[in-house]
Amino acid sequence: MTDIASAPARARRNVLILILAQAFLGAQMPMIFTIGGLAGQMLAPNACLATLPISMIVLGSMMTAPWLSPFMQRHGRRAGFILGALAGALGAVIGAAALAKGSFLGFLIGAWITGIYMSAQGFYRFAAADTTSGDFRPKAISYVMAGGLVSALVGPQLVKVTAEAMAIPFLGTYVTIVAINLLGAILFLGLDIPRPAAIQSGAGAPPRRARRDILKEPRIAVAIICAMVAYALMNLVMTSTPLAVVGCGFETSDAADIVSSHVIAMFLPSFFTGHLIARFGVERIIALGLALLAGAGAVALAGVELENFFVALVLLGLGWNFGFIGATAMLTAATPEAEKGLVQGLNDMIVFSGVTVASLASGGLMNCAGGSAIEGWNMVNLAMAPFLALAGGALIWLWLGPGSDTGPRKGATSRR
Numbered sequence: 425m426t427d428i429a430s431a432p433a434r435a436r437r438n439v440l441i442l443i444l445a446q447a448f449l450g451a452q453m454p455m456i457f458t459i460g461g462l463a464g465q466m467l468a469p470n471a472c473l474a475t476l477p478i479s480m481i482v483l484g485s486m487m488t489a490p491w492l493s494p495f496m497q498r499h500g501r502r503a504g505f506i507l508g509a510l511a512g513a514l515g516a517v518i519g520a521a522a523l524a525k526g527s528f529l530g531f532l533i534g535a536w537i538t539g540i541y542m543s544a545q546g547f548y549r550f551a552a553a554d555t556t557s558g559d560f561r562p563k564a565i566s567y568v569m570a571g572g573l574v575s576a577l578v579g580p581q582l583v584k585v586t587a588e589a590m591a592i593p594f595l596g597t598y599v600t601i602v603a604i605n606l607l608g609a610i611l612f613l614g615l616d617i618p619r620p621a622a623i624q625s626g627a628g629a630p631p632r633r634a635r636r637d638i639l640k641e642p643r644i645a646v647a648i649i650c651a652m653v654a655y656a657l658m659n660l661v662m663t664s665t666p667l668a669v670v671g672c673g674f675e676t677s678d679a680a681d682i683v684s685s686h687v688i689a690m691f692l693p694s695f696f697t698g699h700l701i702a703r704f705g706v707e708r709i710i711a712l713g714l715a716l717l718a719g720a721g722a723v724a725l726a727g728v729e730l731e732n733f734f735v736a737l738v739l740l741g742l743g744w745n746f747g748f749i750g751a752t753a754m755l756t757a758a759t760p761e762a763e764k765g766l767v768q769g770l771n772d773m774i775v776f777s778g779v780t781v782a783s784l785a786s787g788g789l790m791n792c793a794g795g796s797a798i799e800g801w802n803m804v805n806l807a808m809a810p811f812l813a814l815a816g817g818a819l820i821w822l823w824l825g826p827g828s829d830t831g832p833r834k835g836a837t838s839r840r
Contacts, residue, residue: 434616435555439564441615442548446571447578449509449608450545452516452601454579454687456481456538458680459587461667461787463594467528475663475787477535482659482783484539485546486776492543493769500619501551505612508544511537513605520598541605543772549749550768553756554617562706562753566698569691569749576687580680587676635770638763646822647754648771650710652778653815654747657717657808660782661724661740662686664790664804665733671790671797672728682733689741697749706754707823713747714816716740721805728798736805747815 496504515538522530589596
């Protein structure tokens with residue numbers, strides 16, 4: 425991480441704060457994704473709705489992105505990130521109260537509010553690019569994502585300690601998440617990202633494009649498609665994993681270890697993903713990510729031993745890292761400064777729309793598409809194929825299309 429040490433003081437400070445936020449505040453996401461489906465299964469009136477709480481988190485994130493990005497455009501990143509952390513605390517408080525009362529509806533409401541935090545966390549990667557430039561920009565994005573490695577190690581271990589710490593299962597976990605958000609919000613007081621200049625309007629101002637016109641730009645469209653597919657498929661499989669592991673006769677602690685290895689694989693490559701993008705081009709890194717996601721599905725379909733779960737989830741995490749970070753780098757390089765807030769909000773709205781559908785489908789495929797946990801798990805992994813074909817086709821179209829500026833060493837910083 426010598427690039428950080430040599431970066432300008434403001435950029436270095438902001439990147440380090442965002443890494444810490446990703447590490448500390450981000451620990452709540454593997455915690456929630458480990459127990460969300462199990463808690464939902466405990467509270468839901470129908471097993472097919474077990475993963476609905478996780479779907480509500482993603483739905484909340486999807487609905488938040490279109491207004492949170494313009495909010496930060498007006499009031500700054502600091503205000504948006506503190507708001508997200510406070511929403512995470514509130515969602516966990518409501519979730520804890522719902523567990524205590526046995527209320528599935530209350531648990532869903534708390535999950536939806538938690539989605540506001542999830543949306544805010546998604547903008548950490550964009551904030552990393554705000555005060556950086558050149559080849560350091562994709563590396564800064566990558567380093568901030570690498571902060572998730574700590575959350576991958578800490579989150580599942582906290583689940584082991586807290587899941588049965590109180591009489592009501594998982595209540596201790598949600599109390600811990602409240603504390604994480606309240607303490608983590610303090611980090612953002614040190615963030616030094618200037619508010620963007622107000623967008624000009626009236627005579628002499630550059631014309632503002634409509635959303636449909638933005639989506640017609642090939643690099644933006646393909647970046648959004650690849651980000652959506654990478655994130656949605658990761659969520660589809662990860663959401664079902666604890667249910668599949670326990671359903672195949674293993675323990676909740678086994679599920680926590682598997683999720684931990686998965687989240688480590690999601691974030692560990694981030695120390696060098698940015699360097700790979702700068703060297704080989706963003707398109708090749710995204711393609712590698714899609715190939716790894718396909719490999720994850722193949723390993724999962726090959727058997728339901730613990731080794732299969734571990735290897736499949738590690739490949740799933742690696743595929744997400746290369747696919748999602750690559751798509752983020754492509755998007756930031758293709759977006760004019762004046763449209764940054766609009767495009768980032770539009771991107772996350774579309775991405776999390778896909779993730780919402782995936783998380784909703786995950787529980788249905790896992791619990792209701794077959795007669796056993798094994799059959800449900802197989803259906804989850806088979807569902808990946810058409811979406812991988814969509815993203816792969818879009819990437820090939822971009823690579824071969826007329827006017828393409830892609831090449832073996834281009835893509836991450838070729839446009840501003």
